[in-house]
Amino acid sequence: MEIQILLFTILGTAVGTLFSLFPSLHIYNVAGIALLLWQMFRDVIPELAIAPFFMAMITAFSFINTIPMTFFGAPDESATVTILPGTKYLMNGKGYEAAVVSGIGSMAGIFLLVILTPFMWYILPTIHKVVSPHMAWILALVMVYMIMSEWPKGCGIGTTLWQRFSHAWGNLFAGLLTFGLSALLGLIITSKSLISVEMGFQNIMPVFVGLFAIPSIFQNLLSREKIPPQHISDTVELSWRDIGKATFQGGIGGMLAAYLPAVTAGIGAIIAGHATALRGDVLFILSGGVAKVLYYVGAFLFLFVLTPLSPMGLGKGGLNVILKPVFSPQAGDFTLMLGVIIFSGCISFLILLAASRWTLKILQIIDYKKLYWFALVLITAIVGHLTGMAGLFVMAVSSCIGSIPVFYHSRRSNCMAVLLFPICLNMAGYGDIVASWLGLQ
Numbered sequence: 001m002e003i004q005i006l007l008f009t010i011l012g013t014a015v016g017t018l019f020s021l022f023p024s025l026h027i028y029n030v031a032g033i034a035l036l037l038w039q040m041f042r043d044v045i046p047e048l049a050i051a052p053f054f055m056a057m058i059t060a061f062s063f064i065n066t067i068p069m070t071f072f073g074a075p076d077e078s079a080t081v082t083i084l085p086g087t088k089y090l091m092n093g094k095g096y097e098a099a100v101v102s103g104i105g106s107m108a109g110i111f112l113l114v115i116l117t118p119f120m121w122y123i124l125p126t127i128h129k130v131v132s133p134h135m136a137w138i139l140a141l142v143m144v145y146m147i148m149s150e151w152p153k154g155c156g157i158g159t160t161l162w163q164r165f166s167h168a169w170g171n172l173f174a175g176l177l178t179f180g181l182s183a184l185l186g187l188i189i190t191s192k193s194l195i196s197v198e199m200g201f202q203n204i205m206p207v208f209v210g211l212f213a214i215p216s217i218f219q220n221l222l223s224r225e226k227i228p229p230q231h232i233s234d235t236v237e238l239s240w241r242d243i244g245k246a247t248f249q250g251g252i253g254g255m256l257a258a259y260l261p262a263v264t265a266g267i268g269a270i271i272a273g274h275a276t277a278l279r280g281d282v283l284f285i286l287s288g289g290v291a292k293v294l295y296y297v298g299a300f301l302f303l304f305v306l307t308p309l310s311p312m313g314l315g316k317g318g319l320n321v322i323l324k325p326v327f328s329p330q331a332g333d334f335t336l337m338l339g340v341i342i343f344s345g346c347i348s349f350l351i352l353l354a355a356s357r358w359t360l361k362i363l364q365i366i367d368y369k370k371l372y373w374f375a376l377v378l379i380t381a382i383v384g385h386l387t388g389m390a391g392l393f394v395m396a397v398s399s400c401i402g403s404i405p406v407f408y409h410s411r412r413s414n415c416m417a418v419l420l421f422p423i424c425l426n427m428a429g430y431g432d433i434v435a436s437w438l439g440l441q
Contacts (some may be wrong), residue, residue, distance in 0.1 A: 004049060004273055005336070013347050023368075024216050034139070050327050058297055058300055060348045062348075063351070097233055100356070106289040135260075150410070178401060183417040186420075189203070209398070210401070217379075
């Protein structure tokens, strides 16, 4: 049994690494396909392999997806004031350093998960028991905070009053519009799903592909900038103090995202960044690596926290939803999963270092836009195959909404209102009432 677990841990790491290299392809899409394949060959693939395989896959993704996020996107001049620090490093020829710093942050996140084990077992279930009845207004506060944090946007740039007003308030209005349309879309898809019952576990996939993946692909295909020559350094400018600060900030954001429903690492990072008031590109990249691990890996790991106060675990997130119909955690799985995370995380960090170098060499030969064309075809084919024409229609509508923050430079986290708003209403007991007002029931 130990050999099988080791083999499927390595296989999960390999699969997660491979598909994490494709720009805009999310690992949850791959997880859905992997689950279908397992159901087809379940007589050959043992059930005990499910948890190690998917845990290793999501761990690898939390490391390796740094590569497409950092290297596969050169913003044009219209977006230079809103690009993320990782992209700034890329445009300054230091993309490899950004990838390494993010990987160090992810390793710090793995270490944080290990030392938080007593907290998960002895404190988190009690917190969950106290907090869960109040989750509706907590999520409402998160949404209010997201909207309020859009202000202020400055006085604007221009020679006329209208130019200054539109420059200062244009992206703010875009953020509010994105939030409102995403919330409305969320109410529609949660009340009347267009996806067939057989593919119900992928009900939300076309929405997220449209809101996040397709707009990113279009943005990079339309960009006219070229990736500048990159320098591969043998050292990075980091101190233990930086790592400690980033682990603290990323830990707060990641834990919030791992526990609160529909709160992503991006939203958690906004809250944690304002709470800790830590600034700087290095700290941003480091804390992002920490938060990614806690958000993706930690959220799935919570599923294995089986205590008298949490007999069904505390897991959340897309992977938990995908596996829930076919998998139930057992007592003792937590320690096993922690070992899988450490093993896969160490391998993934080493792969990240090598793959970043290979990527830089490949980008000297191949135009990265060809990768985006391939990703566009692949993602569209996956959505069409799994969800049919209805899924493609939902993806197209979602793409229109998701393009607003991309091309008007507002926060893309506002798109998460697609889940935050309906979940908050349902937890408060008003979901059916609002749906009936809109004629959705």
